[in-house]
Amino acid sequence: MSSAQTTAGGPAGRSGTGPRRRTELAAFLRSRRERITPDDVGMPPGLRRRTPGLRREEVAQLAGVGVTWYTWLEQGRPINASTQVLDAVARTLRLDGAEREHLYRLADVPDAAVEERADHLPEDVQTVLDALSPLPASVANGRCDILAWNDAYSAIFPVVEHARPCERNSMWMAFTLPPCCNPVANLAETAPELVAMFRHRYSRHLDEPGWKDIVRRLQAVSPEFARLWASHEVALAGSSTKVFRHHAAGEIRTRTMHLDVSAAPGARLVTYTPIDEESGERIGWLLAHPENAAADHRH
Structure with a gap:
């Protein structure tokens, strides 16, 4: 089942x-x-x-x-x-x-x-995402459901393409994907901040079923999430270093930036800017070789 x-x-x-x-x-x-x-x-x-x-x-x-x-x-x-x-x-x-x-x-x-709904995005949002390539970018709602992305994002995070819609959630994927399929290389470093930012948003939706459901499911399947959630740390969204590990291209180091999407309340555009020349070249190589960008296996 x-x-x-x-x-x-x-x-x-x-x-x-x-x-x-x-x-x-x-x-x-x-x-x-x-x-x-x-x-x-x-x-x-x-x-x-x-x-x-x-x-x-x-x-x-x-x-x-x-x-x-x-x-x-x-x-x-x-x-x-x-x-x-x-x-x-x-x-x-x-x-x-x-x-x-x-x-x-x-x-x-x-x-x-x-609930605050941002699941339906204006058509122009995808146009903007596509125009940002080769800069990886995605749009997510407050609950971290990934609603749209560009080809550069799926190149460094290929699992997003075949994830089931009900599990296409950055928090869910970060804490439940096995190490061989988790593109985030520095999760141990970034996980506390991810959970703290998520809890800050969660405080506005305490009585909403969707938010309670994702927290309950994450606590049940991820001891690390449960431990961090129990700490009650909170933080505002801000720039952070996100390191991706790709089976074909190697390590890609990026800096994130969050921008609100005013046409879809609750949604935010997240960009991933390469922080060194090698990382930018590796993203460019993946875009030029989509056959190598795809995930090398599935579970």
Whole structure:
């Protein structure tokens, strides 16, 4: 069973979700799924397609959740759904703010509707990211979900390309990836600051399910995160040295900078400026040789 299935929960539903709400949820999800074509998400149309939009299994694949779990959700069965997994479904179905709030209320996670949302970015954000290359850059929300990135970022952090949407989170990847796949070479040095900055943002969202869920999951799987979280250190976001280790290019040393994205409250643009000539040349080499930039293995 995938981690997304485990997080999403089993067939024991929330008592507050009545039959009428589940019926409305089922109809709403079907209508949102049917308006997205395979071409919209870069998938082949396939043969004998009876639905006008995506199939259930395609939505599950794109969201990184189990097919059975998503089928049950769309059938209106009384199952539990975490905010993190609903986020992935909402992104896959390209829900806007009102639709996302509607989804959470129908899924009986009403508190999530008040969360600071930066999951939908203006189209110009990707244009800006692409224009910054060969400077690696990404955009993340306050909870560290990575929402967009450029080719230079994925070249030094290739795992972002194939991570499941519900786990495409810089904190999650930093503390859960095995050493062979973790591109951050100086994590032991930077981890305390990462957690301190995350706790500072967390203090504004104490009652929001999505934030509580990611902290709970990280504490459960990473003893190092749990130890640092228990220290209650806090810090403001600032410039720091981030060293990446790439299997083909070697060590890439960068300095980070955080900029708020005013068009998407809560989102921030993070740039990674090479701090020496060798690091800049190695990023350039990876961009010129994308076949070597890709991850050399997967788990």
